[in-house]
Amino acid sequence: MQKNLSVNTLQALKDRQLVHKGSDSSSLERRVVSSGYSDFDQRLDGGWPAYGVVELSPENTGIGELRLLEPVLSNLAILRPLQAWVGVPACLMPSYLTSASRERGLIISPPDRKQTCWVVEQLLLSGCCSSVVCWMDELSPAQAKRLQVAAKESQTLLFLIRSSFSLSQSLPVSMRLQLETLDAGLKVSVIKRQNAWPLEPFALDLSKRWPQLFRREKSEVHAFCPDNVVAFPSVNHLRTKKS
Amino acid sequence: MRWLALHFPQLQLDGVYSTQAGTSDKSEGVDDNKVAPEPLKPISAMLVLDDKQCVCQLNDAADQAGVQYGMKLGTASALVDDLQLFNHSSEFEKQRLLEIAHACYQVSADIAVWNSKTLILDVAPMLKLYGSFECYVDALFEVEALDDVRMSAVIANTPLAAYLLSCTGDIDDPLVEQFSRQDVWLPILDRLNVDSVGIAREQSLQLKRLGLHYLGDVRELIEAEHSRKELGNRMGKKLLSHIAQLFGDEVLALTYFKPKDVFSHSVLLEYEVYRTTALLFPIKNILQVLQQYLQRRAKRIQTLSLYFQQRDGSVLSVNLASAEPERDSARWLNLVRLKLESMKLPAPVIGLRLEAIKLLEERVQSSDLFDLKPALSPGQLVARIQAKFGDESVKKMHLEADHRPEYSFRYESVSTQPEHTSRLNEELVSHDSTHVSDGECLKYSKRSQTLRPSLILSLPVPLQESVRFIHGPERIQSAWWTEAPVCRDYFVARNTAQQTLWVFRDQAQEWFVHGLFA
Helix, strand or coil: CCCHHHHHHHHHHHHCCCCHHHHHHHCCCCCCCCCCHHHHHHHHCEEECCCCCEEEEEEECCCCCCHHHHHHHHHHHHHHCCCEECCCCCCCCHHCCCCHHHHHHHCCCCCCCCHHHHHHHHHHHHEEEEEEEEECCCCHHHHHHHHHHHHHHCCCEEEEECCHHHHCCCCCCCCCEEEEECCCCCEEEEEECCCCCCCCEEEECCCCCCCHHHHCCCHHHHHCCCCCCCCCCCHHHHHHHHC | CCCEEECCCCCHCCEEEEEECCCCCCCCCCCCCCCCCCCCCCEEEEEECCCCEEEEEEEEHHHHCCCCCEHHHHHHHHHCEEEEEEEEEEEHHHHHHHHHHHHCCCCCCCCCEECCCEEEEECCCHHHHHHHHHHHHHHHCHHHHEEEEEECCCECHHHHHHHHHHHCCCCCCCCCCCHHHHHHHHHHHHEEEEHHHCCCCHHHHHHCCCCCCCCHHHHHHCHHHHHHHHHHCCCCCCCHHHHHHHCCCCCCCCCCCCCCEEEEEEEEEEEEEEHHHHHHHHCCCHHHHHHHHHHHHHHEEEEEEEEEECCCCCCCEEEEEEEEEEEHHHHHHHHHHHHCCCCCCCCCCCEEEEEEEEEECCCCCCCCCCCCCCCCCCHHHHHHHHHCCCCCHEEEEEECCCCHHHCCCEEEECCCHHHHHHHHHHHHCCCCCCCCCCCHHHHHHHHCCCCCCEEEEEEEEECCCCCEEEEEEEEEEEHHHCCCCCEEEEEEEEEECCCCCEECCCCCEEEEEEEECC
């Protein structure tokens, strides 16, 4: 009882801004979390925002939007383990996730698309998820604002994956990206960033991390080499010469 | 030996949930705490009818209108035009009496349930604890469960006498210590009609035929040795021992009430309820009682059962589970609200009962004053979502040791059943996997890390566009003895819309899309 009382009193003082916490000062700076892609981190001054709502508009489902998120999700899973996936359009295959995100991932399928917003807000308010990935097309600015406030308060990162036709609408979110495909990865256009200027579109090379999905040369389709087959030396030599 | 009898003559009527008075005393009608009470509509006259359609319980409003006990329904309805009727249910009264016994057990140790309306409390051993009888009675009457029921309490030095006196009523000051002296209450007992002393009807009739109309007459006979024998011969030993127990010459063995670790509380509703939202008000009151109950025992509960008694007599049961042991009534109310929102009542509800069977020990969680504290634990979060959308809505992933892509993983709904939930929080927070060992899964998953799509379609769809292959083939063939044999060549392909697909060719050379490298 005594303890509850002290927590409540402290909270009341904090609400009136009479108590200054040492840890507050760090929140004045922009806090970021590494995306796992050095190129991306460099251009975005360190990576993804550490919390808030990030809106992703891939031009199509399945162009590599989850590949972009995979490293940051596994990074976040170390801090606060619980991660949630809301309204996944198909079955999420757990082998795609690293073991840290897989063990503590919750897949939530609200029966009704309208309820998605409620679920996401609950997830954010709870403060026990490190990140939430949500597929949601219809979102009003007021709803987005609610989610943004909830995400900031609980220091949770919410990735909203929306189809690209919703681009015309502007939402109060921390960051907004448009994704298009390129031969070796993704073209990332940063349309909006909080506390920073938007960026010119840039190419992000995903082929280093996922080489098998970007085998590009012409002869390649027939010349697929599994890891345990060593190429014949002369052929290898020829090929390097050609290129 | 001193015994206290608590007799509740109107147990059923007092159990009716009143929207006007809430938990406060119904006869007062207005709660002192309310600053500006709304003009309350007068409480309508309520009656409980026994199986002969005679009035056996009535409230103040009915009393003022002139309704009396034993009146026929026709007469009563002629006196009052706005009548609320209930059929007498001894089940409900028994249930309520046990609840009251539960509450009194906090104060008094030896409680016996005498019949469906009376409790007998053994006072003598409690005097050591409370010092004086007055202190004991004060403590007893502070029990909240006794606040809003009508009762008569009488102390006497045999349980039977206490019971009989409590039924008679009209006694001045029955709760002072002197009253337990035999010479004080004996004259009152002596005036009792033999009909009402708890003996069989034939026997009381027989006594009357002998000219013994009052208990005093019988007592005088028994005092003399020879006439007692004679009476015993005529009326049987049973009557003699009954009278002996009444006056304390023989000790009556009582079986004491033992509280179970079960919380149960029932209310009857004043009117029929059609909408679930209206049920929340009585439930809120019960949950507050529950919270106090748990607080006293330092317990928490994880599952709740609500039983709605419907007009047609059937009982609708609703089970609620929180992922985490809870005590807070507000949290439970939230879960109940979410659950009820998604429910429709098949028939109007006339009464409800709340039951909590499994009480769990309270575990104190340490929390950091300065750390960012999550508002909910993972378990509470899951419980909240499941209460709204059902258990199937929240799932966890598990890898399986199988190389066929459809069978290489499994979704499992997160269970909030008590036996699992203690584990749930740890599981959701710590690293250990309780299922297939990691090594076994990695054999399949590590190699396939880059080759498996992130999204897989639950049913493959025919490939209907031209694609460019990027990678493949990879043959996946299952053993012939498995249930769904598979022989497919998988390719990674890109279509014109630049989606990276996972397509396969089956043995019939037909092409299907099975996944997306999102």
